[in-house]
Amino acid sequence: MNILAIETSCDETSAAVCRDGYEILSNVIASQDDIHAHYGGVVPELAARRHIEIIGQVANKALEQASAGFEDMDILAVTQGPGLIGSLIVGISYMQGVSYRYGIPMVGINHIEGHLTAPLLGNQQVCYPVLGLIVSGGHTMLVKMDDVGKYTVIGRTLDDAAGEAFDKVATMMGLGYPGGPLVSKLAQKGDPNAIRFPRGLLRSQSFDFSFSGLKTAVLYKLKSESHPIPEQRQADIAASFEEAVADALVKKTLRAAKQYGIKTITAGGGVIRNARLRTRLEKQCCKHGYRLVLPEPILCTDNAGMIGTLAYYYRDRAMLAKDNAIDPIPSLKFVG
Amino acid sequence: MNILGIETTSSKGTVALYSGDKFVAELELEHPLRHSRYVIAAVDRLLVDACMDITDISRIAVGIGPGSFTGIRVGIAIAKGLNCDFAMKVVGIPSLKNIAVQLSGETNISAYISAQRDEFFVQKFLVCPDTGLVPDGDCMILTIDMMNTILSESTILVGPDYASIKPYSDKLLCRLYDHPVYPRGQYAAILAYQENYALSDDDIVPLYVRRSEAEKKGAKVYKF
Incomplete structure (x- = not known):
């Protein structure tokens, strides 16, 4: 099962192609550090502005690196929260468009759960x-x-x-x-x-x-x-x-x-x-x-690879965007 | 050429379908503040009712602002997602032009959208016999007092936030159109058809007239 994942919860624009919940075929991360450096921290409005500029390029680059196309994807995964509302909504809206264009079901993933499970998934031991x-x-x-x-x-x-x-x-x-x-x-x-x-x-x-x-x-x-x-x-x-x-x-x-x-x-x-x-x-x-x-260092930072691998375990929840749009939830609770 | 118009830069979001220069249909989004949830469902209804598929669309016209920052980005992000494989052309349509084109029989039109804090995004347009509607300068951020120094008495002021500007109508020197006029998907689509231009996907970015608050304030620096 091939999964295209997008992560835009904060100030990294990331896209990844994952397979079967353990294999990350590509994991592109576009950092915004240079944009926020002047302010000593992430500026939410500037983060959202950058996401919208490059999200299409980042998604296509991830597919290219995985030698795949949108038509090869079985599921789309996107970070639903927690995170900055203006950043989350860019990734979710983009994926809704992709879902409709190719008829691929999509699932919302908890960003924190992605971090938590990143080093464990596929680890048989x-x-x-x-x-x-x-x-x-x-x-x-x-x-x-x-x-x-x-x-x-x-x-x-x-x-x-x-x-x-x-x-x-x-x-x-x-x-x-x-x-x-x-x-x-x-x-x-x-x-x-x-x-x-x-x-x-x-x-x-x-x-x-x-x-x-x-x-x-x-x-x-x-x-x-x-x-x-x-x-x-x-x-x-x-x-x-x-x-x-x-x-x-x-x-x-x-x-x-x-x-x-x-x-x-x-x-x-x-x-x-x-x-x-x-x-x-x-x-x-x-x-x-x-x-x-x-986790290896690339999985420590915000990245779509961790979202895509985790999405495999929630694949039954995936739905077409036209039937059930995903809402961004800035304070998405971590299920206890 | 089938054109899909997406306008989410104001509280009243709409999507519309044109087949060439023929208007097919327009739908208003169900909720004024949650455009991201309703755009795709509305697009699907439009296409199903027209017996079309998304692959029948060759051009997307999307509002690029000024207006609600979030609303602008929702529309553009969805348009980019629909055109993820770059099979279509995406055309960015400025919201103020979308508003101005809706007024007929006027030659001096100024379109406005609330910029919050008693300010308004305003752009002047002229309607010429040869060229039709053309911008007369860039978009500005104006207070009511500033409008009176820039907009002549022959100008008609039109926009979606009539309720916000109506209390100032006595102060305004120019004429105020007495109904709200929103940027709409159908006018985005027809503008995209008429102007017959298309940008590459990378060029479709929001039209930000105002800098973010962080840029205005600058960085925090500790001094000991």
């Missing part, structure tokens, strides 16, 4: 239950997965997402956007133990997260320093901030795995590309006997 950690610019959550489609959210951020904190700290430090890779690059030269930043809710028995206090602590630290801040000191601040984020994420994840008796842990979302976080997760999982399944 995965045994449920699995504990999933999602860390991105818009979401931070812990999910108990009993199978595809059977999830329980056991923790989430109560304020900022971890990726959002990275972007804001990068803006405070004048590093630019996207903040994650820039903070991480600077942090490589710093001492992660130089400053003891707060680990939000780490002592709480819940599995919820909080990063706004950490972000504010960095702001006050920057204010308290004599300016201009020497390069090494900036690197220490970045490394200490990164360490605080990783510490909170890794410790809570392992604690949740222990409490729920789960032996396999997975992680997804853009922040999972962070080398410090990956290393910490790998070491701690190894030390405590957990199996860790991490």
Whole structure:
């Protein structure tokens, strides 16, 4: 079964061709980082404007790379939410047109579920239950997965997402956007133990997260320093901030795995590309006997490949756009 | 040549079908604020009633604004999806021209659409015996006071947001057309037929007259 997928939930315009729920034949991602860099974060209106300009090109490029045509597709998959309404609606509207033009049924997919299942689908060695950690610019959550489609959210951020904190700290430090890779690059030269930043809710028995206090602590630290801040000191601040984020994420994840008796842990979302976080997760999982399944980097960022592979499992829900149009849902709930 | 007209730039969305220069039908979308949900169903009804298939369409005329940012993008994205394999031609039709062409017997027409915050997108048009309706300058963003410095008394002002502009009618120097006139799919289609031009799919982008709020405000910079 061939599936053409589109993902436009935020600021990446992505199209992919997938086969049978595990094989990604092409996965084209057009980043908008250069558009949003000036503003230190994603500007929803500008994101939507870019999506509409290039969506046709991106979809055709994905088909070309897969040596396929629209007529070869059995299902269309599109991100229905959560995400920015102006961005979601471009992908959905485009796919409705394609659905009608070629008579191909389409299905709406949850973006977060796509991240969560990306490294698992087609992996014969995965045994449920699995504990999933999602860390991105818009979401931070812990999910108990009993199978595809059977999830329980056991923790989430109560304020900022971890990726959002990275972007804001990068803006405070004048590093630019996207903040994650820039903070991480600077942090490589710093001492992660130089400053003891707060680990939000780490002592709480819940599995919820909080990063706004950490972000504010960095702001006050920057204010308290004599300016201009020497390069090494900036690197220490970045490394200490990164360490605080990783510490909170890794410790809570392992604690949740222990409490729920789960032996396999997975992680997804853009922040999972962070080398410090990956290393910490790998070491701690190894030390405590957990199996860790991490996605390859391209599946960490927002991409249509994860939407297309997951859509295979929801193929029975696919309908023609003329019979049942899909509505964008910016706050689409993660099914618990 | 069968032309499908899609107009979703205002609260009243419509789709229409032309066969050459012959009007076939027009349908109004069911809900004023959820065009994305109803466009394809309406297109299907149009084509089924006309005993046609989407492959019988050779040209799509789509509204490109100005107007509702989301509405504009819905129409264009659907048009691009329908023309995903580039088998058709897609023609972008400016909403203000779509409105102006609906008025007959006038020579100085200014079309408007609300731009929110007491401002209006306005474009002047002239009707000439030889060339028909032609733009007289670019689209502008005007307040009522600014309109009075730009629009002459002989101009008739016409657009969809009559309720928004009516309270200012006493202040206006130009004449105000006393009914709302919306950009419509049928006029998009006939304009696409008459002008007989077509752009490549990549060129069909919204007509943004106003910059986004973020562009106006600029970046946030921390100063310590």
